[in-house]
Amino acid sequence: MNYGAGRPGNRVRTRVRVEPQAHGDLERRDGAVADAVVDFVRRLRADRTNRALRLSPLRMAGDDADLCLAQPDPRCMVLVLVTDGGDEMRVLAVRDGTRARDELARLTVEINPVSGAVEVVDQTEAGATVVSLRGRAAPLFASYDDQALLDLGVVRSLLPALREITSDEQFKKLLTHNLPELTRDVLLALREGVSVEDVRRQITDTWRADEEVDPRDWARAARRAVSRAETDDDAVLGALGRSFDAWRLFLHPEQQRLATGDFKGSAKVTGGPGTGKTVVALHRVRHLVERLPPGHSRPVLLTTYNTNLALELTERLRQLGGDELLRRVDVRSVDALALAVVEESRSEVGRPLDDDAAMNLWHTVRYETDLLDYDADFLDAEFKHVVLANRCGTWDAYRRVGRSGRPRISTAQRHEVWQLVQAYRAQLDGTPRRTTYALIADRAAELEQRRMARIEEQARYKEDEQGGRDLVHREAGSGMWLTPRYRHIVVDEAQDLSASHWRMLRAMVRRGPNDIFLAGDAHQRIYGSRVVLGHQGIEIRGRASRRLTLNYRTTRQILGSANRLIEGATFDDLDTGTDSLDGYRSVLTGLAPQFWRAPDRLTEMRAVATLIKERRELHGTAYSAMAVSVPDGAAAQEFANVLLREFAVPVVELGRRGVSSEEDAVRIGTMHRFKGLEFQRVFLTSVGEGQAPHQCIEQYRHTNPDRYRQEEQRARSLVFVAATRARDELVVTWSGRASRFLPPDADRTAHRAADLLGHDGPPSGSSGSAAA
Numbered sequence: 104m105n106y107g108a109g110r111p112g113n114r115v116r117t118r119v120r121v122e123p124q125a126h127g128d129l130e131r132r133d134g135a136v137a138d139a140v141v142d143f144v145r146r147l148r149a150d151r152t153n154r155a156l157r158l159s160p161l162r163m164a165g166d167d168a169d170l171c172l173a174q175p176d177p178r179c180m181v182l183v184l185v186t187d188g189g190d191e192m193r194v195l196a197v198r199d200g201t202r203a204r205d206e207l208a209r210l211t212v213e214i215n216p217v218s219g220a221v222e223v224v225d226q227t228e229a230g231a232t233v234v235s236l237r238g239r240a241a242p243l244f245a246s247y248d249d250q251a252l253l254d255l256g257v258v259r260s261l262l263p264a265l266r267e268i269t270s271d272e273q274f275k276k277l278l279t280h281n282l283p284e285l286t287r288d289v290l291l292a293l294r295e296g297v298s299v300e301d302v303r304r305q306i307t308d309t310w311r312a313d314e315e316v317d318p319r320d321w322a323r324a325a326r327r328a329v330s331r332a333e334t335d336d337d338a339v340l341g342a343l344g345r346s347f348d349a350w351r352l353f354l355h356p357e358q359q360r361l362a363t364g365d366f367k368g369s370a371k372v373t374g375g376p377g378t379g380k381t382v383v384a385l386h387r388v389r390h391l392v393e394r395l396p397p398g399h400s401r402p403v404l405l406t407t408y409n410t411n412l413a414l415e416l417t418e419r420l421r422q423l424g425g426d427e428l429l430r431r432v433d434v435r436s437v438d439a440l441a442l443a444v445v446e447e448s449r450s451e452v453g454r455p456l457d458d459d460a461a462m463n464l465w466h467t468v469r470y471e472t473d474l475l476d477y478d479a480d481f482l483d484a485e486f487k488h489v490v491l492a493n494r495c496g497t498w499d500a501y502r503r504v505g506r507s508g509r510p511r512i513s514t515a516q517r518h519e520v521w522q523l524v525q526a527y528r529a530q531l532d533g534t535p536r537r538t539t540y541a542l543i544a545d546r547a548a549e550l551e552q553r554r555m556a557r558i559e560e561q562a563r564y565k566e567d568e569q570g571g572r573d574l575v576h577r578e579a580g581s582g583m584w585l586t587p588r589y590r591h592i593v594v595d596e597a598q599d600l601s602a603s604h605w606r607m608l609r610a611m612v613r614r615g616p617n618d619i620f621l622a623g624d625a626h627q628r629i630y631g632s633r634v635v636l637g638h639q640g641i642e643i644r645g646r647a648s649r650r651l652t653l654n655y656r657t658t659r660q661i662l663g664s665a666n667r668l669i670e671g672a673t674f675d676d677l678d679t680g681t682d683s684l685d686g687y688r689s690v691l692t693g694l695a696p697q698f699w700r701a702p703d704r705l706t707e708m709r710a711v712a713t714l715i716k717e718r719r720e721l722h723g724t725a726y727s728a729m730a731v732s733v734p735d736g737a738a739a740q741e742f743a744n745v746l747l748r749e750f751a752v753p754v755v756e757l758g759r760r761g762v763s764s765e766e767d768a769v770r771i772g773t774m775h776r777f778k779g780l781e782f783q784r785v786f787l788t789s790v791g792e793g794q795a796p797h798q799c800i801e802q803y804r805h806t807n808p809d810r811y812r813q814e815e816q817r818a819r820s821l822v823f824v825a826a827t828r829a830r831d832e833l834v835v836t837w838s839g840r841a842s843r844f845l846p847p848d849a850d851r852t853a854h855r856a857a858d859l860l861g862h863d864g865p866p867s868g869s870s871g872s873a874a875a
C-alpha cells in the first residue's frame with residue numbers, strides 16, 4: 104500500500120494520533136511495547152513513505168477509509184485507521200504476542216452515532232466473558248431495549264454479548280476489557296440504578312458530538328476531536344508509556360469543553376474529589392495562554408488556597424506545557440498575592456502572624472476582656488466570615504449585618520463579640536504593629552477595587568473625551584494610566600477562598616469574556632465559610648457552570664466508603680444553589696477499605712507502622728507513595744516517633760512545602776494538609792469517637808445547636824477530603840470507639856489492631872482482605 108504521495112526521497116508528513124482505547128491497550132502492556140509504539144508514531148509522522156514502517160491493508164472501513172496493520176517491532180502490532188489519502192492516521196488498537204495479528208483482525212471498528220468517536224470492540228473477548236457462565240437468570244440489562252442503549256451511546260457491536268450477561272460477576276469481567284469509555288460509563292451508571300433520563304443528562308449529553316454524526320463518514324470521524332486535548336508535541340508523545348499521566352493528553356469531553364470553551368463571562372467547574380477539576384484548570388490555563396498575543400508578561404493568574412498547592416500546580420503546569428507555558432502564567436496562592444499587593448502599596452500593615460499566632464491572639468483578647476463565653480475558633484471565623492466579609496467597620500454595621508449560615512447569637516452577645524473584635528484589632532495595631540492574612544486580603548481587596556475603579560474611569564475617559572484615539576503615548580509616557588493586573592484568572596480549590604479573596608480577584612481582571620474560571624467542591628470545604636459568588640460580582644450562568652462526575656483517582660470501593668461519610672448533609676454550589684454528588688462514580692475497582700480498631704493509641708500507632716512496613720515488604724510500595732493522616736500536630740509528632748524510632752520507617756512531615764520532598768519517606772500530616780493531594784495508600788488514623796469530630800464540640804450540642812451542626816459538618820468534610828486522597832487503598836484506624844462517621848457496625852467488624860502486634864509478625868491477609 105502506498106500512501107506516500109511524494110516522490111521517493113521526499114518526506115511526507117502526516118497527522119498521526121493515538122486513540123484513547125489504544126492508549127488503554129498500552130497501559131496494560133509492558134513499557135517496551137509503549138516505547139515501540141511511540142517510536143513508530145513519531146517516525147510515521149515524520150515520513151509515512153518510510154518503507155521500514157510498512158502499513159499492510161487489512162480491510163476497507165468504508166468508502167473513504169482503510170484499516171491497516173503495522174508492526175512497530177517484533178513484539179507488537181497496531182491497527183491503524185487511514186483516511187484522507189493517508190494524511191490522517193489513527194492508531195486504534197495495540198496487541199502483542201504471537202496472536203497479535205489475529206486479535207487485531209477480529210476487532211469490530213465503528214463510528215459511534217452519539218459521540219462521533221471511532222470505537223473498537225473485541226467481540227470474541229466480550230463473548231468469552233459470558234459463554235462459560237451462561238445461566239437461566241434474566242439478562243442484567245433486560246429492561247433496556249437495544250434502541251434505548253444505543254441512544255445512550257452504547258456501542259452497537261457490544262449488544263449481542265451484553266444481552267447474554269446475567270450476573271454481576273460477568274458484568275465485572277466485561278468491564279475489565281478495554282471498552283469504549285462512553286459505553287462503560289453508561290453501563291456502569293445503569294447498573295448502579297441511575298435512571299435512563301439521568302444517564303442521558305449526566306453522561307450521554309456530555310459526550311454528544313456538536314454536529315450530526317454520519318456513521319459512514321470515516322474521514323470526518325477521524326478528523327473530529329472527540330475526547331482528547333490535541334497534541335502534536337513529540338516531547339509529550341514521548342512520555343506515552345507506563346508512567347505517562349493520561350490527563351496530559353486525553354480529556355473527557357466534558358473536561359475538554361470546560362477547558363477550551365468560550366464563556367461570555369466567568370465560568371465554574373464543580374465535582375467530587377478526583378474528578379479532574381485541577382486537570383481542567385491546568386488545561387484551561389494552557390488554552391488561555393495559547394490565545395494570548397505574543398509577549399513577555401504574565402497576563403494569566405493561576406491561584407489556589409495555599410502555598411504547597413501553588414507549588415504543586417506549578418509542577419503540574421510544567422508537566423503540561425513546560426517552561427514556555429509557565430513563562431506566561433503567574434502561579435501563586437491567594438494570600439501570597441494579597442501580600443504582594445499590600446507590599447506594593449507600601450501601606451504600613453505590620454508583620455503577618457501565622458494562623459496559630461493569630462488564633463493565640465484571640466485567646467489573649469478573651470482573657471483581657473474577660474469575655475470567655477466565646478472561643479477563639481468562633482471569634483476567628485466570625486471576624487473573617489462576618490466582620491471582614493461584610494466590611495463591618497462600625498458597631499452599627501455589625502449589629503445589622505446578616506449572619507446567615509453562622510451560629511445564632513443575640514444582640515447582647517453581638518455587642519460582646521464586637522468588643523472582642525475591637526480589642527483584637529487594638530492588639531494588632533500595638534507596637535510592634537502586626538496583622539493577619541485575613542486582614543491583608545481585606546486590605547488588598549480594597550486597594551485593588553480602588554485601582555480597578557481608576558482603570559474603569561480611565562476607560563470611560565478614553566471613550567468619552569477622546570473618542571478612543573490618541574492615548575497610546577499618554578499611557579506609556581505619563582505612567583498614570585493603569586492596566587488591569589490580569590487578562591484571565593483561574594482559581595483552584597475555590598470553595599475555601601474568603602469573600603475578601605474574591606473581592607480582590609474580581610478587581611484584578613476586567614469584566615468580560617473568560618475573565619474568571621474557577622474550580623471547587625463545597626463537599627471539601629474545610630477552611631472558609633460559604634461565599635455566594637454572585638454577591639462578589641462573579642456571575643456564572645447556564646452552560647458556564649458544569650459539574651464533573653467521573654472520578655479518576657479513587658476505586659469504587661473507597662469512594663463508596665467516603666461518600667457514606669457525607670450522606671444526608673447538604674452542600675452549596677459556591678453560589679446561591681445547592682450541590683450534590685449525584686452521578687458521581689469511579690470506574691476503578693480495587694480492595695475494600697480496611698478498618699482496624701485498637702484498644703489504645705500506642706497500639707494503633709504500632710499497628711499502622713506494621714501495616715506500612717508490610718506494604719513496603721510484600722507489595723514493594725515506596726514509602727513516599729503512602730501517607731498517614733492525623734488529627735493535629737502533636738499526633739503527627741507521636742506517630743513520627745513511633746514509625747521512625749520503633750520501626751525504622753522514614754517519615755517526612757507534610758509541612759507548608761507539601762510533598763515536594765524527594766525523600767522515600769512516608770508522608771505524615773494533619774487532614775488539612777491532605778487537601779488537593781493524592782497518594783497510593785492512605786492511612787486515615789484516629790477516626791475514633793471524640794477525635795472525629797473532636798470532643799470539644801460536645802459543649803455546643805445543647806447550648807448552640809447551629810454551631811454544633813456546623814462543626815460536625817466541617818469535621819465530616821475533613822475526613823471526606825482525607826479519605827478521597829487514596830488511589831488504591833484506604834486503611835482507617837482508631838483507638839477506643841469508632842467515630843460516628845464510620846459504619847454503625849465498625850467496632851464489631853473491624854480487624855483487631857492488637858492481633859497485628861504478636862511476636863509472630865502480622866497475620867496473613869492484613870494487606871489485602873476486605874473488612875467491615
Ligand SMILES: Nc1ncnc2c1ncn2[C@@H]1O[C@H](COP(=O)(O)OP(=O)(O)OP(=O)(O)O)[C@@H](O)[C@H]1O
Pocket residue numbers: 348349350353354355358374375376377378379380381382383624627654655656778779780781827
Ligand atoms: N482525563 C483524565 N484522564 C486520566 N486521568 C485523569 C483525567 N482527569 C483527571 N485525571 C486524574 O485524576 C486524578 C484527580 O485529578 P484532579 O487532581 O484534577 O482532581 P480534582 O477534581 O481536582 O480532585 P480534588 O478535588 O480531590 O482535589 C489525578 O490523578 C489526575 O491525573
